[in-house]
Amino acid sequence: MMDVRSPLANLGLCAALLLAGGCSPSDEQKQTTLEEKTAKFEHSLDSIQDPKLRDAVADLGGSLLLLERAQAKLASKPIEAEYGEDSLALLKHYPTPQALVDTYINGLFVLRKTSHSxxxxxxxxxxxFNFNMPDQFPFPHGLEWQSVTLSNNKVVPFQPEWSETDPGIQLSPSSSNLTNPDDLTVTYPFIDGIETENKRQPQPVSLKGKVEVVVPGKVLSFDLSKQDVGHKRTDGNITVNLLLLEKNYAEIELTNSKPLAPEVGDVTPNPLLVQARDSTGQFLTRSGSINESAAQVAFYEKQLAEMQKQKAWSPAFEKQLTDAQKAFEHQQSSHYAKVYFNGLIDTLQINVLDFSTATVTRKDLDLPVLRFDKNSLEKAVQPLPMPVTVYxxxxxxxxxxANLTEDQLKNSVTISQSVEDASAAHIVFDHPFTFNDDLAGSERNSSESPVTFFTADDKGERGEPIELPAEAYELNPARGTLTYDLNLFPETPAYVVGSIPLFLATVEKGQIDAAKLPKGLSLKDNALIVDQKAFPADSWRFYAKxxxxxxxxxILGVSHHAEEYGTALFDVHYFYGRPxxxxSxxxxxxxxxxxxxxxxxxxxESK
Known part of the structure; x- marks a missing residue:
């Protein structure tokens, strides 16, 4: 059920996650040294004859190099403020960690997605809510699907991957969907030369599985700043020590005087959740973390040196490594983290998951397969009962x-350009997509906007305007792009001057009591029904409290229509909770x- 990894594998995993964005070679000397070190290490692998030993050395040595690269990348990243949400707001809505877990499990349902196959x-x-995000609540958890029941009562067992040789109906993870990694696919056998419509196939009716979550007994919170460096803070069996607080990173040591509860099993949960605010009071996003202390890295380096001395892998040597690792871990009474943030840290919020007591919540799942299409021709409102409340x-x-000003909109514009393709050189005027953009809609008419290209004078400043045919450039206000064909220019342009239209909605906010809804709005349990004649979706939005x-x-929204591609009759918005x-x-x-x-x-670039 649980994702159990050895600490050695975790080391590589941690570093790999940090390096997903590639390596930033700002410090060339360090970069070169690391590349030389990597090349030397890879060369040393060639001299190891025993394949099992070579794999073990490659895994551990590769992980250590990856960790070093991650440290270099994090240390050299420019400090630019980037704001995010309070990732612990979720827990603050529920009285206990257990209540949060119950909501997670009881709010799970299964949708059948529209298929074109x-x-x-x-x-x-x-x-x-999603427990799989790195900054979300990391309770150890597992979800295991077992089978799908079809409309002809046939039960199809889950298999971890689709088989080309299996002639029957299969249930396996979806291989193509990266945005929803939990998606599953029911695959029907393809019979060459015989057309079978999907609706004639037995349809999935229910999905069976089981879920397991380990819930910490307590969650503690510590608010720290620069003056707390070196001063231990203790609450019961938990002690937090802020070792260092620099511009954009903090080093923290956590000690739990009690051992992990037996319910935690072999999993080593991350007990430390660190958030930072800057002087504006907003939460900064994390740019990454290193969870291996200097002592841990030194131990792994020693293990690697021992491996490299061997001629062959043996059960006795494997036991020696395992025993040394267990002995080392047994001595480690603390948990270390060096956490980097995007921005200048003013204060830290350190949250500790105390797993010295824990509860394991297990549930067998038998979930009906529901179908909610974005556009529906049904006249009736389909219920979506929801036993939980989520904010x-x-x-x-x-x-x-909603009340974006003209200046705010203008100040949010960023300009980028590309001249790689001379026939389609372009400038992009971009700005973050906001609620105002959402309400601005797609009908955006604007008058022609003037654009003039110029040469450069002797000083490199703006020179004379260039006369051009109309087809030499195109301004697309909806996309925010100016595209121009350099092949149609009599001389190379150096500057362009003009204006591009941006669109700003005037938005009126209203408050409506659910007990006194105006005509055109109605509530049915957790569903808000919006008459499209009274409140058309292109100019109205509703949020429920x-x-x-x-x-x-x-949860989701459905638009009901009189006929396909026809008039919208009413929209239905389903919520986790009763509004x-x-x-408005x-x-x-x-x-x-x-x-x-x-x-x-x-x-x-000149060719």
Whole structure:
């Protein structure tokens, strides 16, 4: 059930995650040394004859090099503020860690996804929140699917991968979907020369599986700043020591005087969750972390040196390594973390998951397969009963841009350009997508915007305007692009001056009591039904709250139509929880904001 890895494998895993974005060679000397070290290590592998020994040396040595590369990358990354959400807001909504886990399990349901294939049906398990994100709550957990029951009562067992030789119906993980890694696919046999419509195949009715989560007995929180460096903070059996707090990283040591509860088993959960705020009070996103202390790295290096002395791998040597590792781990009474953030740290919030007491929650799952298409021709509202309440902690931040100002919009624009393709050189005027953009809609008309290209004078400043045929360039306001064909220019342009329209919605906010809904709005349990004649979706948005005053998370939305590609009748929005109040947002006007620009053009590379 659980993902149990050896500490050696974890070392590589941690470093690999950090390096997903590639290596930034800002410190060339360090980079060269590391490359030389890597080349030397790879060369040394060639001299090891025993394949098992070579693999073991390659794994551990490769992990140590990966870790070193990760440290160099994190240390050399420019410090630029990037803000995120409070990743522990989730826990703050529930009285205990157990209540959070119960919500996670009881809010799980299964959707059948729309398929364009007669031989494949995708199933999507939908979780109320995702435990798989690196900054989410890392309770050790496992989910195991067992079988799918079809409409003809046939039970198809789950298999970890699709088999080309299996002639029957199969249930296996979806190989193509990276955005939903938990998706499953029911694969029907393909019979050459015989057409079989999907609807004639036995359909998936229910999905069986089991879930297991290890819940810590306590979650403690410590707020620390620069003056806490070197001063231990203790709460019961937990001691936190802030070893170092620099501009964009912190080093922390955590000690738990009690051993891990037996319920935790062989898993080593990460007990330390570190968040940072800058002077604005906003949470900074993490850029990565190193969870191996100097002592741990030194121990692994010693293990590697022992391996490299061997001529062959043997059971006795494997036992020697394992015993040494167990003895070393037994001596480690503390957990170390060096956490890097995107921005300048002002204060730290350190949260500790105390697994000295723990509860294992297990549940057998038998979930009906539901179908909710984005566009439906059904006249009736399909129920989606939901026994749990989940809040949308990002809603308030998203909605603040309802009242975006002209200056805020202009200041958010970034300009990039490319001259790699001379026939389609382009400039992109980009800005972060906001709630205001969402309400601006797709109908964006604007008058022609003037654009003039210029040469450069003797000083490299803006020179004379260049006369051009209309087909030499094209401004696309909807995409925010200016494309130009250098082959149609009589001389190479150095500057371009002009304006591009941006679109700004005027948004009116309203408050509606769920007990006094106006005509055109109705609530059916956790479903909000919106009449499209009264409140058309292109200019209205609704957000639901419950009695706590928090925004409820929307599960999904369905738009009901009179006929395919025909008039929208009503939209249905399903929530995790029962709405007691609504916030309405209506676009009352859409204005065009002219963004004036002068861009110094990159020169095309001479061939």
């Amino acid at each position: 007669d031989y494949l049906t995708d199933l999507q398990p939908v979780f109320p 949308d902690d990002g809603a308030a931040d998203w909605l603040k841009d 419950d009695a706590s005053g928090n925004y409820l998370k929307e 007691t109040a609504l916030e 947002y209506q676009r009352t006007n859409l204005s065009t904001v002219q963004y004036g620009f002068e861009v110094k053009l990159d020169k095309p």
